[in-house]
Amino acid sequence: MHSSLPHTVALKLSIRHSAVELLPITYAQNTPLNHYVIPKLLFSGGMSGIVSWLSTYPVDVIKSRLQADGVGGITQYNGILDCIRKSYHDEGWRVFTRGLTSTLLRAFPVNAATFATVTVFLMYMRSEEDLRECEPGPKRKGKGHHFSN
Numbered sequence: 148m149h150s151s152l153p154h155t156v157a158l159k160l161s162i163r164h165s166a167v168e169l170l171p172i173t174y175a176q177n178t179p180l181n182h183y184v185i186p187k188l189l190f191s192g193g194m195s196g197i198v199s200w201l202s203t204y205p206v207d208v209i210k211s212r213l214q215a216d217g218v219g220g221i222t223q224y225n226g227i228l229d230c231i232r233k234s235y236h237d238e239g240w241r242v243f244t245r246g247l248t249s250t251l252l253r254a255f256p257v258n259a260a261t262f263a264t265v266t267v268f269l270m271y272m273r274s275e276e277d278l279r280e281c282e283p284g285p286k287r288k289g290k291g292h293h294f295s296n
Contacts, residue, residue, distance in 0.1 A: 185263060185267070188259075188262055188263035188266050188267070189259040189260070189262075189263045190259070191262060192258045192259040192260070192261060192262025192263055193254075193255035193256065193258055193259035193262075194255075195258060195262065196254035196255055196257060196258025196259070197251055197254050197255055197258075199254070199258075200247070200250050200251055200254045201247075201251070204243070204244065204247050204250065205243035205244070208234075208242065208243050208245075209227060209230050209231055209234070212224070212230050212234060213227065213230055216230070
């Protein structure tokens with residue numbers, strides 16, 4: 148495996164995180180849980196997956212070709228730039244987008260479900276005090292919304 152290949156994973160995660168941060172999810176403090184938070188989480192997760200794949204797919208193609216290079220004892224490429232050059236020369240620019248449609252069709256639901264599930268799970272795993280601030284209920288004196296006991 149080439150030493151620069153783990154960086155593509157870091158790049159993809161960085162882009163996905165940035166996309167989620169830019170999408171329209173807001174958690175207002177001291178207000179009841181927004182009933183549209185799950186659809187917002189699903190949309191944000193799905194869109195971040197699409198943005199992530201659109202921005203990293205050509206790099207992923209090269210990574211996959213380099214990983215498969217040498218299987219069976221025959222090496223085709225002498226590095227990343229050689230792989231890009233030969234791939235483009237032999238197959239044209241579409242070599243870097245072949246298979247992107249099916250990847251994007253898979254990316255939206257997978258990332259939507261993953262992001263929403265992890266976020267909701269983490270919300271419920273917080274301390275009981277933090278959870279009470281997310282639940283609707285009558286406001287007591289003090290901070291946030293709490294259920295009356």
